[in-house]
Amino acid sequence: MLDWLQPGITLAGCENASPLERIDTRLLLMHGLGLTRIQLITCSEQALDASQAQVLRELFQRRLHGEPIAYIVQEREFFGLNFHVTPDVLIPRPDTELLVELALKYAPPDSSLLDLGTGSGAIAISVAHQRPDLTVCALDISPAALAVAQENARQHLRPGQLELLQSDWYQAVAGRKFNTIVSNPPYIVKGDHHLSEGDLRFEPLSALTDHGDGLSAYRSLINQAHLHLQSRGWILMEHGYDQAEAVRDLLTRAGLVKAQSWRDLAGIERVSGAQLQK
Numbered sequence: 170m171l172d173w174l175q176p177g178i179t180l181a182g183c184e185n186a187s188p189l190e191r192i193d194t195r196l197l198l199m200h201g202l203g204l205t206r207i208q209l210i211t212c213s214e215q216a217l218d219a220s221q222a223q224v225l226r227e228l229f230q231r232r233l234h235g236e237p238i239a240y241i242v243q244e245r246e247f248f249g250l251n252f253h254v255t256p257d258v259l260i261p262r263p264d265t266e267l268l269v270e271l272a273l274k275y276a277p278p279d280s281s282l283l284d285l286g287t288g289s290g291a292i293a294i295s296v297a298h299q300r301p302d303l304t305v306c307a308l309d310i311s312p313a314a315l316a317v318a319q320e321n322a323r324q325h326l327r328p329g330q331l332e333l334l335q336s337d338w339y340q341a342v343a344g345r346k347f348n349t350i351v352s353n354p355p356y357i358v359k360g361d362h363h364l365s366e367g368d369l370r371f372e373p374l375s376a377l378t379d380h381g382d383g384l385s386a387y388r389s390l391i392n393q394a395h396l397h398l399q400s401r402g403w404i405l406m407e408h409g410y411d412q413a414e415a416v417r418d419l420l421t422r423a424g425l426v427k428a429q430s431w432r433d434l435a436g437i438e439r440v441s442g443a444q445l446q447k
């Protein structure tokens with residue numbers, strides 16, 4: 170599969186011979202050779218030396234074994250920013266940009282926002298980056314994930330702009346209230362076949378599934394929302410393609426008002442939320 174990857178082949182030759190998707194090939198060439206996007210184009214006739222060919226062979230081999238490209242190059246773009254990612258965190262998805270857009274829309278000026286299960290920090294950091302007026306707090310139960318989020322906050326935010334705490338859901342913010350709450354919790358049902366396919370095989374299981382019916386995180390988040398929301402504050406959560414109605418139902422039963430769902434670019438109800446009335 171990689172016989173073509175020998176010393177002497179040019180970068181353009183690699184792009185033509187690679188069995189991977191063109192975007193993956195380019196990302197691996199840039200990462201393996203330390204090139205920018207522009208350099209990759211301007212150096213296309215440059216030939217690989219022996220050590221470069223060896224480095225690239227290892228990277229291409231990992232991708233051919235199914236490892237997600239984001240974990241190999243250790244970064245993924247989300248909402249216009251580059252996020253450091255490791256196998257300790259979920260790879261940020263384009264679908265989740267909808268949650269960021271809604272958070273930006275619903276968070277009042279100079280207010281506070283809480284992100285539960287922040288992972289790489291993609292949601293909290295994207296919001297804070299766009300809205301320096303907000304006070305943002307992000308929680309995760311995983312110390313390894315928090316280390317990744319910390320690194321991303323250092324890259325993209327001013328010191329102190331994001332408060333990061335280790336927490337089992339609301340535990341570390343007992344007694345505190347926020348104007349807006351957001352979360353992209355684990356929502357895949359136990360045993361769902363997607364968990365054993367594609368990129369998901371390499372992602373942290375605890376970020377993907379609740380090991381139950383897919384709704385247990387929403388129960389925890391929604392049932393205590395009234396303790397952590399300011400009056401008229403919104404809670405907004407991403408969920409699976411078939412969970413909008415169940416999440417709206419939980420929101421309404423918890424006494425929150427204006428429960429509604431928003432569609433992603435594929436037309437799928439992807440985020441649901443509601444407001445605390447008083």
Ligand code: GLN
Pocket residue numbers: 259262353354355356357369376377378
């Ligand atoms: N959107 C992810 C997927 O379906 C799941 C993320 C999550 O569980 N929060 O692959």
